[in-house]
Amino acid sequence: xxxxxxxxxxxxxxxxxxxxxxxxxxxxxxxxxxxxxxxxxxxxxxxxxxxxxxxxxxxxxxxxxxxxxxxxxxxxxxxxxxxxxxxxxxxxxxxxxxxxxxxxxxxxxxxxxxxxxxxxxxxxxxxxxxxxxxxxxxxxxxxxxxxxxxxxxxxxxxxxxxxxxxxxxxxxxxxxxxxxxxxxxxxxxxxxxxxxxxxxxxxxx
Numbered sequence: 081x082x083x084x085x086x087x088x089x090x091x092x093x094x095x096x097x098x099x100x101x102x103x104x105x106x107x108x109x110x111x112x113x114x115x116x117x118x119x120x121x122x123x124x125x126x127x128x129x130x131x132x133x134x135x136x137x138x139x140x141x142x143x144x145x146x147x148x149x150x151x152x153x154x155x156x157x158x159x160x161x162x163x164x165x166x167x168x169x170x171x172x173x174x175x176x177x178x179x180x181x182x183x184x185x186x187x188x189x190x191x192x193x194x195x196x197x198x199x200x201x202x203x204x205x206x207x208x209x210x211x212x213x214x215x216x217x218x219x220x221x222x223x224x225x226x227x228x229x230x231x232x233x234x235x236x237x238x239x240x241x242x243x244x245x246x247x248x249x250x251x252x253x254x255x256x257x258x259x260x261x262x263x264x265x266x267x268x269x270x271x272x273x274x275x276x277x278x279x280x281x282x283x284x285x
Contacts, residue, residue, distance in 0.1 A: 094120045095285045096146040098139055099157025101126030102210045103184060103278070106247055107157055110275050110282050119285065122146065124158075126210070130222055132162030140170045147174075155285055157278075159183045179281045184208065188245045188276040203240040205266055209247040212256040220263075232265060242266040245273045 099107050101123040111119045122142055128134045139156060146154050156171055156178035171178050181187040185206040186194040194201060211218060220226050223235060242261035246254065249272060261268035 094118050094151065095153040095155055096120050096122055096149075096151040097155050097157050097282070097285075098122050098124065098142045098146065100124055100129070100135075100161065100184070102129060102208070103157055105210070106275055106278060107282065109247075110279050113279070114283055116282075116285075119282070120151070121157075126218070127222070129161070129218075132164075133166075135161055136163050136166035136170045139167060140174070143170070143174045143176060153285070155179075155281075159187055179278065181277065185245060187278055187281075188247065188273045189271075190273070190276050203238065205236060205239040205242045205261075205264065207242055207244040207257045207260055209250070209253055212244065212253045212260060215256065215260045215263075219260075232263075236264045236266065239264075239266055242268050244268070244270040246270060247273065247275055 095118055097107060097119050099121060104121065104123045104126075107119070107121055111117075111121075122145075124135065124138045124142060128138060135158065139158065143154055154174075154176045156167070156176055158167060158178055159181040160167055161183050167178065179187055181191045181194070185201075185208070188208065189197075207215075216226075223231070225232055225235075242257075242264060244254065244257035244261070246257075254270060257270065258268050
């Protein structure tokens with residue numbers, strides 16, 4: 081009983097961050113920059129990016145698990161991410177907050193700056209550090225482009241550019257991002273955003 085009470089007290093002091101696996105490295109990096117040790121990270125499968133209808137149910141399960149483990153403070157490391165408001169309903173039902181914005185490309189850019197750019201972002205294919213690292217495994221193979229490369233223009237023909245939103249200044253990742261843009265047949269641009277609004281969101285926890 082005493083051990084359980086100690087575990088519960090420890091959990092109540094920490095913040096369980098339930099985040100998309102696509103931003104796991106970034107959450108840990110920001111936490112290290114802030115010099116914090118109170119964040120406990122729980123990741124949801126990054127592949128749900130391809131199946132946004134699975135995000136809200138998965139996050140809800142993770143919230144319930146965190147409550148069972150004694151976590152009073154929970155933060156959702158997701159933007160809406162294509163859930164069409166379903167994630168916000170889960171957050172409201174359980175009294176937790178999420179990072180603001182429609183998707184990670186917006187909060188990396190800074191939500192206000194992203195919104196100000198308006199229509200230009202609608203025809204932009206975004207590459208992040210995560211996607212640059214995992215382009216083949218996360219995009220090419222799931223879309224079948226390794227087997228059916230002729231589908232490239234069907235998927236990406238309406239985009240006008242590939243914009244690499246760089247969280248880190250890494251020459252190797254930049255080359256991977258360039259290669260990704262070339263493979264998609266899109267003009268390449270790069271913008272160093274750092275962690276954008278993610279930093280402020282985690283700093284407030």
